[in-house]
Amino acid sequence: MAKQKKKKKRRGFRLFVKIQLVLIVLVLAGLAFYFFGGYAKKISDLKSDAYDKVHSATDETFRSSQTSLVYDTNGTLISVLKGEKDMxxxxxxxxxxxxxxxxxxxxxxxxxxxxxxxxxxxxxxxxxxxxxxxxxxxxxxxxxxxxxxxxxxxxxxxxxxxxxxxxxxxxxxxxxxxxxxxxxxxxxxxxxxxxxxxxxxxxxxxxxxxxxxxxxxxxxxxxxxxxxxxxxxxxxxxxxxxxxxxxxxxxxxxxxxxxxxxxxxxxxxxxxxxxxxKNNYVETYTYYCATRALMAQEGFEFKNTFQSATEKERYEEEYDDMYETCNKKLYTAGYRIYTSIDLNMQQELQSSIDTALEKYTEVNDEGIYTLQSAGVCMDNQTGYVKAIVGGRSQEYNGYTINRAYKSFRQPGSAIKPLLVYTPVLERSYTPDSIVVDEPIEDGPSNSDGSFSGSMTLRSAVERSKNTIAWKLLEELTPETGLEYLEKMNFSKLDENDKRPASALGGFTNGVSPLEMAAGYATIENDGYYREPTCILKITDSSGEKILSTKQEETAVYKENASRMMTDILKGVLTNGTGRGLALDGMPCAGKTGTTNENKDGWFVGYTRYYTTSVWVGYDMPKKLSGLSGASYPGRIWKTFMQKIHEGLEPQEFLSYEPEQSKTEEAVPQENPGAETTENTTDQDQETKPIDIQGNVTEKPENKKDNKSSEDQENPSDSDNNQTDQNPTTNPDDNQQPENPTENPSDNTNQNPAENPGDNTNQTPTENPDEDTNQNRTEADTQGNPADTTGNPTEGVQ
CATH class of the missing domain: 1.10.3810.10 (Biosynthetic peptidoglycan transglycosylase-like)
Structure with missing residues (x-):
């Protein structure tokens, strides 16, 4: 027994000695790596540099900051950014x-x-x-x-x-x-x-x-x-x-x-x-774009989709840290920031919004107008933002939210071309394909409550038939449809959006006017997406270039499908829900959208020159009788677009190559339980773009004709808009809203600056094409998800 104990002690001692030898070897190897691998010299250099930095500093080192300047596309000074530490x-x-x-x-x-x-x-x-x-x-x-x-x-x-x-x-x-x-x-x-x-x-x-x-x-x-x-x-x-x-x-x-x-x-x-x-919409958007441009230069990778909540949380922490770091530089580094914003166009868009809504003078407790609007204009030649308006102008001592890129609302029927129709035009459908407008079990109805039977796809879009969009998304699959939006960086998509009601704008969180403008600009650009921004370049105070942006294009839709979609959307302005909104003498295309109970109105449209997105609604969603995509939003769009196209040569859209029409009924072989209701929530869950559909990997050489030199103006950016239409109101008849001095809803108005994400959730029981849940966030605030249980029996256009 004693011998066994001695043997164990000897074995333990030998093991201890071996471990110590291994540790000594590791330490020696580490020291050798440290010295012979160059780390000793590198650390010595760092120490020397640190000493020089500290001992060369003066009192002024801790007091001064350099002033940064921001310019519009014409070289006009927009704003001055100064940390004012010295003051x-x-x-x-x-x-x-x-x-x-x-x-x-x-x-x-x-x-x-x-x-x-x-x-x-x-x-x-x-x-x-x-x-x-x-x-x-x-x-x-x-x-x-x-x-x-x-x-x-x-x-x-x-x-x-x-x-x-x-x-x-x-x-x-x-x-x-x-x-x-x-x-x-x-x-x-x-x-x-x-x-x-x-x-x-x-x-x-x-x-x-x-x-x-x-x-x-x-x-x-x-x-x-x-x-x-x-x-x-x-x-x-x-x-x-x-x-x-x-x-x-x-x-x-x-x-x-x-x-x-x-x-x-x-x-x-x-x-x-x-x-x-600073509460100017141009300034806040410019600072946002400039900060993100600096983040990209630092190598930050932006994301919208995540595998888990933990991954999303980590990303948001990293994003916030980098955003703060780069945002600080705007106030202290003495930058010269050159933008694509055209202040003349900016004023025209602001004026169009202010004039259209001037009769609505009701304000909330903070003095902010309760009825609001936002708009974004992008230059189709360059892909840059030309004008961005985040709300009505008013004298207000404080901060007002830039709704154009920070607010998210349900888009209603305005989402159909992006999510449903352009994708199916890639899959053997044509404008002349025959589809059937008929009742769907547990599905939507149309705004007029009737069904029209067989019709062309073109007519279904012009008349904004909800049943057709619903069935086509089921055939396409919601997952596939959403991949198109993900590739165009729609940032608030959610797993719960993978449902047929998304075809009608029934999203969990909604979209922004900027996102909608960029989406429609993609269709106009033959299916190539360009991420919206207003930053052209940034230099230091001596003119040395810090960075310059280049609009890289990502293939989203096929060229021919995009051109077919444009041809169909031209008819919306002459024969459909947007008739009467066509520009004088300038070819144009667009789509209306209105949400349940007329809570949100959208109009997104474009010419060969510009794409503009407009949203109208209350910060705290509530009914506005007569609001539709064709009423206030459509009129704002037409007034603004008519003005900025003055003097421009009419440019026709490029024609598409005819394909064999799909004559069979576009009804899926199975209709696996069209969902009864589609829930929309206020939660701001960020998702990031993913690559989809590799059908188009190279830009066609013959993608676009050269536009006239008059079209080569300053780039403009698009804004986030949502359009849902009233199930009981036809958006074609531009109804005037009720008395502007009255409040058509008993919803409490809230200051978007204090609680921008707390919007009233509504169920799509009347019109699943018009999601009522609107997310209006100042940053990434989350609201409460809606619990919808009603049967969608009425649709929107």
Whole structure:
């Protein structure tokens, strides 16, 4: 027995020695790799560079910022972006003690103990990452954050992290803790162009920080961690939650009493933003496009589709981080941003919207008009955005949502050409194919409640027959139809949209006017999609090019199918639901759309020159008697398009190659339970484009005739619109809405700036082609999904 124990000890000892030898070999190999692989020199160079950066810095390094300028397509100055750190800089003695306590409690509890780097914090972050599979805790100290913001980029590489550590430790040798805190609080980003605590105080509360109470100070200190997620303008609920967390941390750290903490958390926060706040639709869209262009340059890959909720959550975190990083540069880097926006066209579109809705003067509690509209115009020659209007113009002291690209509503019948008809025209159907308008069990009816029997596909589109679109999508399959929208970057598609009611605009989240404009511009462009943007190029202050954009085209539809669709849509304006809206002397095509109970009206149309999308409705969806795609939206479209085509030579659309018509009835062999109701929700679930249908892999050499030189104007972008039509109102008869001073719905109007995603859900029981759930988001706010259970018995056109 004793011998066996000795043998075990000897074996254990030999195993221990072997393990130690292996570890020694690994360490030696690592050291050899470190020195002979060049890492020793690289790290030495990083340390030397860090020393030079810190010791060459002056007081001005932490105070100044360069002004960026934005120009329209004609070189006219649109806006000036300046961080204004120099204007609002505070010395340490001028910063309220509560600001210092709040930021240290939430960002760096060991600030006064460490020497620039909290190594224990790094180990905790690594442990948490291993346990959770992703980064869940921050490991950067206040000094490291300052080092990164002032001296480095935001790229996530080991070299940058090592140099960040070297800079932080060197700063701790050169500056006092109070100096570092002063620099930090004057340089951190508080969103919406505000750098530093004083600028944030002036921007959100219109007063100096010394006048704020504890609750307001904690509220501001909640923003820098993730300025997009905790943006008080778009996500004030998130900001409040983090404010409360900061107050709790201050209580635990002994900075405030339990009673003071309780009172501060119970205080209601009310923003008071100055009149100088940027709320111009051109500016907000330009900043959005410029930021995304910089993100793309940094190598960020945009997505709309995800395999799981976890993947989506991770992507959104990465997106927010990169967006904030690139957005900051607009205010400090001294860029010159050149856009495709034509301010003259912008004014024409704004004026067309304002004039059409001028009788509707009702406002909500925030003073914002309750009846709204949005529109986008794209240049078909270039694929760039020329004009973008996110709402009616009015004097309003605060922020107004840019509905053109941030709001999502149900599109109604306006989605049919994109989702159903152009795809089936690729599959042996032609404008003369015979289809049958007949009742469908548990399916939709038409707006007039009748069925017309056999007719051509052309007539079905012109008359916006719901039964035909429903059956054709079943034949095509909803999955296939949605792939076309995914390829055109429709961003709020959902798994629940894979149903026949999507043929009638019954989406979970909806679409935006920008997305609709880009979709119809794809049809006009012979089936090639170009992602909408207004950024032509960005240079530095000395004119050196930072980036320039190139409109790359993605094949979505076949050329001949697109041309057939255009030919059919021409008839909508002469024989169908949009008759009377054709332009004088200029060939044009388009489609109407209206949702249940006349809650949303859409018109999207194009010429060889421009594509324009228009949406009209209430921010909080409710009925507007007489609203249809052909009424206000159609008139806005015609007024605007007529004006911008003045002096342009008429351009005919290119003709399609005749194909053998499909004469048999376009009725699927099986009708597997046409779904009774299609649910639409307010949730903003982002999905990303996926590649579909590889039938067209190369652009046809003979894709388009050259357009006249007059057509080669500034590129324009499209906006997100949704069109559903009233089951009881024929959109062909341009009915006037009821008395504009009356409220046709008892729905409560809400400020889109405060709760842009909280829209009333409605069931498609009257018209499944007109989805009533409208998602109006400022960013990516989610609403509540609708629970629809009614039987869709009436349709829309």
């Amino acid at each position: 609002y800089y505070l010395e340490y003695e001028e910063i309220p003690s509560d600001v210092c306590s709040a930021i240290i409690s939430i960002e760096d509890k060991k600030f006064y103990q460490h020497h620039g780097v909290d190594f224990k914090g790094i180990l905790r972050a690594v442990k948490a990452m291993i346990e959770n599979g992703r980064v869940t805790q921050g490991a950067s100290t206040i000094t490291q954050q300052l080092a990164r913001n002032i001296f480095l980029t935001q790229e996530k590489t080991w070299e940058r992290k090592i140099e960040e550590i070297f800079i932080a430790t060197e700063m701790e040798r050169l500056y006092t803790k109070n100096q570092i805190l002063e620099y930090y609080l004057n340089n951190i980003y508080f969103g919406n162009g505000y750098y530093g605590i004083q600028a944030a105080s002036k921007g959100y509360f219109n007063t100096e920080v010394k006048n704020l109470d504890l609750s307001q100070i904690a509220f501001l200190c909640a923003i820098p961690n993730r300025p997009t997620l905790y943006d008080p303008v778009t996500h004030i609920d998130n900001t409040i939650k983090r404010r409360n967390r900061i107050l709790n941390q201050m209580k635990e750290d002994g900075k405030i009493s339990a009673e003071v903490c309780k009172q501060a958390k119970e205080e209601t926060i009310t923003l008071n933003r100055p009149t100088s706040v």
